[in-house]
Amino acid sequence: MNTPASYRSPWMDADLDLYRETVHRFVAEEIAPHQQRFARQQHVDRAVWNKAGALGLLLADIPEEYGGAGGSFAHVAVLMEELARVGDYGFGVSVHQIAANYILHQGTEEQRRRCLPRMARGEWIGAIAMTEPNAGSDLQAIRTRATLEGSHYRIDGSKIFISNGSMADLIVVVTKTDPAAGSKGVSLLLLETRDAAGFSVGRVLDKLGQHAADTSELFFDGVRVPAANLLGGHEGQGFYHLMHELPYERTLCAVSAIASTEAALRMTLEHTRERRAFGKTLLELQNTRFKLAEIKTQATVGRRFVDDCIARVVAGTMDADTAAMAKLWTTETLGRAVDDCLQLFGGYGYMTEYPIARLYADARVQRIYGGASEIMKEIVARSLERNGA
Numbered sequence: 001m002n003t004p005a006s007y008r009s010p011w012m013d014a015d016l017d018l019y020r021e022t023v024h025r026f027v028a029e030e031i032a033p034h035q036q037r038f039a040r041q042q043h044v045d046r047a048v049w050n051k052a053g054a055l056g057l058l059l060a061d062i063p064e065e066y067g068g069a070g071g072s073f074a075h076v077a078v079l080m081e082e083l084a085r086v087g088d089y090g091f092g093v094s095v096h097q098i099a100a101n102y103i104l105h106q107g108t109e110e111q112r113r114r115c116l117p118r119m120a121r122g123e124w125i126g127a128i129a130m131t132e133p134n135a136g137s138d139l140q141a142i143r144t145r146a147t148l149e150g151s152h153y154r155i156d157g158s159k160i161f162i163s164n165g166s167m168a169d170l171i172v173v174v175t176k177t178d179p180a181a182g183s184k185g186v187s188l189l190l191l192e193t194r195d196a197a198g199f200s201v202g203r204v205l206d207k208l209g210q211h212a213a214d215t216s217e218l219f220f221d222g223v224r225v226p227a228a229n230l231l232g233g234h235e236g237q238g239f240y241h242l243m244h245e246l247p248y249e250r251t252l253c254a255v256s257a258i259a260s261t262e263a264a265l266r267m268t269l270e271h272t273r274e275r276r277a278f279g280k281t282l283l284e285l286q287n288t289r290f291k292l293a294e295i296k297t298q299a300t301v302g303r304r305f306v307d308d309c310i311a312r313v314v315a316g317t318m319d320a321d322t323a324a325m326a327k328l329w330t331t332e333t334l335g336r337a338v339d340d341c342l343q344l345f346g347g348y349g350y351m352t353e354y355p356i357a358r359l360y361a362d363a364r365v366q367r368i369y370g371g372a373s374e375i376m377k378e379i380v381a382r383s384l385e386r387n388g389a
């Protein structure tokens with residue numbers, strides 16, 4: 001996405017321009033016209049996943065040998081930007097993509113071959129289940145237990161707030177295989193949900209925003225998972241896997257947040273150019289001009305930083321501290337920007353038929369999920385202790 005007319009993200013190229021056209025068309029035809037219906041039914045149609053799969057839009061950065069499109073993180077960024085442009089936070093492709101990356105980087109060859117092609121086709125929808133009613137930020141406190149019983153693990157416990165939860169065919173479940181071993185007792189299991197006895201989905205949760213996302217409660221009551229579904233094949237590696245993959249997830253959050261800030265600015269500029277008060281357009285009032293100038297500045301600074309982050313993920317050089325800073329800054333900036341933009345819409349900004357109102361509600365959780373802002377600050381502060389300024 002290009003912010004000023006003259007600016008083009010340095011990671012864009014001719015191939016990505018074509019890809020963006022395909023994504024843009026897909027989003028305009030398959031997502032944007034159906035957003036209200038998706039919100040009412042609290043999920044995006046499965047057919048949309050299948051269509052995205054057929055177009056090669058799912059698992060864009062997964063190698064072709066595993067059914068992916070053989071692109072890079074830049075392709076994933078294009079998809080996230082195009083969804084943000086139409087204010088979509090229902091189509092859970094980011095979580096799907098994150099789950100696939102766990103399998104690509106941390107899984108066994110057999111796990112990659114079994115799961116990734118199905119996920120690429122949209123035949124299997126992916127999710128990742130970490131959070132529990134009593135453990136969110138403090139992941140070490142999770143209680144969901146996986147016990148090896150012969151050739152299977154038995155999972156008991158529950159999860160909450162899981163994106164794609166009610167639709168998921170494959171869930172990367174964070175479990176404790178050795179509760180006495182602290183972070184070394186955490187293991188990730190691949191649960192294939194179809195016909196999984198003892199697995200159930202609770203409520204699709206009513207949220208402040210992101211209504212089309214099927215954020216759900218999950219329950220595991222003696223669910224049997226083949227031992228071969230232990231991610232990577234070794235117990236106790238779960239925390240290592242999480243630490244390795246969270247920067248990818250946090251960069252995705254930053255990509256969405258900056259694209260949403262740009263979208264908020266665009267729609268507010270359009271509105272304030274048209275709307276009149278006291279014989280002038282709102283844009284002619286100094287407060288409006290200054291607010292929009294601030295947001296434009298923040299969007300421009302953020303865009304350069306996020307572009308650098310995207311390039312670093314593509315190059316495989318992204319680190320956890322930078323990803324934490326990117327998520328922290330972009331989501332906090334989005335929160336302030338969308339609040340200021342809504343104010344400039346006046347009463348219309350409070351009406352849910354206006355995209356700015358929906359974005360206001362959708363944006364709030366971005367400072368909470370994927371690691372809350374306070375946790376991002378902890379990560380950055382620890383890096384200061386470790387490495388100095």
Ligand SMILES: Cc1cc2nc3c(=O)[nH]c(=O)nc-3n(C[C@H](O)[C@H](O)[C@H](O)COP(=O)(O)OP(=O)(O)OC[C@H]3O[C@@H](n4cnc5c(N)ncnc54)[C@H](O)[C@@H]3O)c2cc1C
Binds near residue numbers: 134137370374
């Ligand atoms: C819409 C939505 C979708 C989600 N999707 C998923 C998903 O797909 N998979 C998944 O596993 N989870 C998901 N989550 C869960 C999300 O990641 C957690 O809500 C988040 O990590 C915070 O955990 P918590 O809700 O338990 O809050 P808590 O951990 O109880 O935190 C409450 C507050 O205390 C602060 N706090 C906690 N620890 C510290 C500290 N050390 N220092 C300072 N402040 C601290 C937090 O920052 C926060 O402000 C989702 C949540 C939502 C709302």
